[in-house]
Amino acid sequence: MDKWEYKTLKFKIGSFWGGVNVDEQQFEDILNEAGSQGWELVSSVDTSQYQGQSKDLIVVMKRKRT
Known part of the structure; x- marks a missing residue:
């Protein structure tokens, strides 16, 4: 049976005024x-801040455990 390890990365994407600010x-x-x-990369989720504005983007990654 394959074994996996996971990693999450969090990117700040929302600006103070509600716009999306991504490099x-x-x-x-x-x-x-x-x-x-x-x-x-297996998944990504944006987090809501206020009235549907995005604050952060969280990505989930996986790889086989060696």
Whole structure:
């Protein structure tokens, strides 16, 4: 039976005024670095702050345990 380990990453995406503030290149670079270490993105969830505005993005990654 395969065994997995999990990793969560949290990205601040909301700004004070409610807009989305994401450095897409930095986000992609972080995901690519994790991918090069064997991590696979399996889920992402945004957290609501107020009236549906996003505050954070949480991504869940997994890889086979060695």
